[in-house]
Every structure is written in C-alpha cells, then in structure tokens.
Amino acid sequence: MSRKNQTLGEFIIENQSSFKYTSGELSRLINSIRLAAKVVNHEVNKAGLVDILGAFGDTNIQGEEQQKLDVYANEKFIQTLTNRNIVCGIASEEEDDFISINSQDENNNNKYVVLIDPLDGSSNIDVNVSVGTIFSVYRRVTPVGTPVQLEDFLQKGSQQVAAGYVVYGTSTMLVYTTGHGVNGFTLNPAIGTFYLSHPNMTFPEDGKIYSVNEGNYIHFPQGMKDYIKYCQMEEGDRPYTSRYIGSLVSDFHRNMIKGGIYLYPKSSKTSNGKLRLLYECNPMALIAEQAHGKASDGFTRILDIEPTELHQRVPFICGSKNMVEKAEEFMRLKK
Numbered sequence: 075m076s077r078k079n080q081t082l083g084e085f086i087i088e089n090q091s092s093f094k095y096t097s098g099e100l101s102r103l104i105n106s107i108r109l110a111a112k113v114v115n116h117e118v119n120k121a122g123l124v125d126i127l128g129a130f131g132d133t134n135i136q137g138e139e140q141q142k143l144d145v146y147a148n149e150k151f152i153q154t155l156t157n158r159n160i161v162c163g164i165a166s167e168e169e170d171d172f173i174s175i176n177s178q179d180e181n182n183n184n185k186y187v188v189l190i191d192p193l194d195g196s197s198n199i200d201v202n203v204s205v206g207t208i209f210s211v212y213r214r215v216t217p218v219g220t221p222v223q224l225e226d227f228l229q230k231g232s233q234q235v236a237a238g239y240v241v242y243g244t245s246t247m248l249v250y251t252t253g254h255g256v257n258g259f260t261l262n263p264a265i266g267t268f269y270l271s272h273p274n275m276t277f278p279e280d281g282k283i284y285s286v287n288e289g290n291y292i293h294f295p296q297g298m299k300d301y302i303k304y305c306q307m308e309e310g311d312r313p314y315t316s317r318y319i320g321s322l323v324s325d326f327h328r329n330m331i332k333g334g335i336y337l338y339p340k341s342s343k344t345s346n347g348k349l350r351l352l353y354e355c356n357p358m359a360l361i362a363e364q365a366h367g368k369a370s371d372g373f374t375r376i377l378d379i380e381p382t383e384l385h386q387r388v389p390f391i392c393g394s395k396n397m398v399e400k401a402e403e404f405m406r407l408k409k
C-alpha cells in the first residue's frame with residue numbers, strides 16, 4: 075500500500091506485513107540502508123569542495139584524513155549494517171572477501187547477508203556527474219554462526235529478498251523492491267527525510283533510448299554490432315537516442331522512467347563484460363523484473379545465473395522488455 079508523500083519510515087511500517095518470515099529485521103535493514111544513504115549523500119554533495127577539504131590521503135583542515143568517497147561509502151554502509159546487528163555477513167566491491175559480522179558469537183543467527191557496491195561510478199565524482207549505491211539482500215542459508223561463502227553469498231539472483239539503489243543525482247533517491255513492486259523515495263535534504271515520490275515504478279514496455287559505450291564498438295560480438303546499427307537506422311520509430319552517463323544507476327534510472335535499454339556486453343577486451351553479477355547485475359535485474367522490465371546476459375536470465383565467485387563479471391542487458399528481447403534476437407543470431 076502506498077500514497078504520495080508518505081515518508082520511507084511510514085511506508086516500511088505500513089508494508090511490514092508483506093515481508094514473509096520476518097519479525098521486523100528486514101524493515102530494520104532497510105532503515106539502516108536509509109541512514110547510510112543520508113550520510114553518504116552529505117559527503118558526496120560536498121565532493122566538489124575537495125580542494126578545500128583535501129584530496130584522498132591528505133588531511134583536511136580539521137586534521138582528519140580525507141578518504142576517497144568510495145572507501146568512505148563502503149565504511150559507512152558496513153558500519154550502519156553492523157551496528158544494527160541485523161546481518162551475519164556483508165560482501166562489497168571494495169572488499170576482497172566477505173565480512174562476517176559478530177562471527178565470534180557462534181549463536182549469531184542474524185538472518186540476512188547483504189552484498190553492496192557502495193559507490194558505483196565513483197570515477198564520475200571528479201567531474202560532478204551522478205553516482206550511485208547498489209545493494210542486494212538474501213536470507214542466509216546456513217542456520218547459524220559464521221556465514222559460508224558458497225551457501226550464503228553465492229545464491230542465484232532469484233533468491234534475493236530485497237534489492238535497491240541510491241542515486242546521488244540532481245536529487246538523491248532511494249529506489250528498492252522487496253518483491254512487491256518498485257518504489258522510489260526522494261530525499262528532502264533540508265529535513266533529512268525520504269518521501270515516496272515515485273510509487274509503483276515500471277519500465278515502459280518500449281523505449282527509444284539505448285545506453286552503451288560505443289567506444290568499444292569494434293570489440294563487440296557481431297550480434298551486438300548489428301543491434302547497435304539497428305538502433306541507429308532510419309526506420310519505423312528509429313533511430314533511437316543514444317544516452318550514456320557512465321554510471322549504471324543513473325542510466326538505469328533514466329531508462330526506467332523514460333523507457334530504454336542499457337547494454338554492457340562482453341567484448342574481445344572483456345570476455346565477461348565489466349559489471350559484477352552479485353552486487354550490480356542481480357539487484358538491478360530484480361528491480362527491472364519487478365518493474366516489468368527484463369535483464370539477461372543476452373542468452374540467460376540474469377536472476378537464473380548460478381554464481382561461482384564473489385566478484386564474477388557477466389555481460390548485462392537490461393531495460394524495457396521489448397527492447398531487451400530485440401537485442402537478444404540479434405545476439406542469438408550472431409554470437
């Protein structure tokens with residue numbers, strides 16, 4: 075149930091009953107993401123003052139060491155999730171291995187694991203372009219104690235209980251799903267409150283925007299080259315518009331609102347593409363499908379891919395259902 079201008083806190087409480095098998099932990103988990111998003115947003119928004127505040131490794135005027143924002147974001151999300159004592163483990167793009175929370179407590183039966191890209195697109199910060207946080211939540215599989223990578227973290231995307239992103243853009247939004255549709259909340263920075271601004275977000279079935287780094291064109295498989303030429307042809311509702319921000323969350327968010335497709339295929343340079351399955355593609359794929367869109371690697375549904383390692387990469391095609399299916403047609407014709 076949702077109504078415009080509801081706060082995120084009110085929304086979580088009113089929709090608590092839709093969370094199966096939980097007595098409030100998932101709500102508390104989303105609340106800790108909310109807190110971390112506000113803290114990171116504050117820091118991201120003053121990134122432009124880095125000359126005054128000191129670049130990474132320097133000390134700022136307070137004598138504090140200035141952290142790279144992705145390191146800072148990683149620490150803040152891990153800290154808030156740990157302090158709330160809700161999760162048993164966290165995996166992050168910024169950490170080689172997963173972090174076991176309260177592992178000394180062999181009775182630790184915190185139900186959830188979280189996988190996170192704390193600041194995706196962080197190279198855009200220096201040029202004042204929007205960036206994002208992406209998170210994925212699973213129920214642990216092992217019953218208690220220290221989580222186990224294979225069972226608890228390497229789960230198929232279809233097993234996620236929640237997924238979402240924060241986009242630090244012209245305004246800061248938290249967009250997430252717990253399997254009952256996708257809702258977007260916009261932060262009012264004056265009072266630090268997220269308000270429901272985009273209830274029941276859905277991908278238009280069709281769109282006229284394609285997002286791909288065309289600088290890699292010559293390295294793409296022939297089917298992808300043919301699809302890009304298809305987007306550029308004068309025919310029917312084409313040519314499409316090319317829009318590529320270089321920030322997955324931002325390109326995805328725009329395409330979900332306006333209709334469009336995001337493509338990061340494999341190439342002769344990157345045999346599995348660039349994006350990470352567990353904390354980029356799976357959460358964005360769950361959001362896409364919950365918003366009546368589609369996400370695949372060109373051949374297999376992203377949420378059906380059996381993970382083999384924490385930081386594995388997969389080709390990623392995601393967006394308006396009919397556009398993804400057309401791209402898949404081209405890719406299957408000429409691999």
Ligand code: P6P
Pocket residue numbers: 194195196287320321322323325348349
């Ligand atoms: P390229 C950012 O580094 C990122 O992971 C995504 O957010 C973005 O869409 C993509 O990589 C950009 O990669 O190779 O086009 O610069």
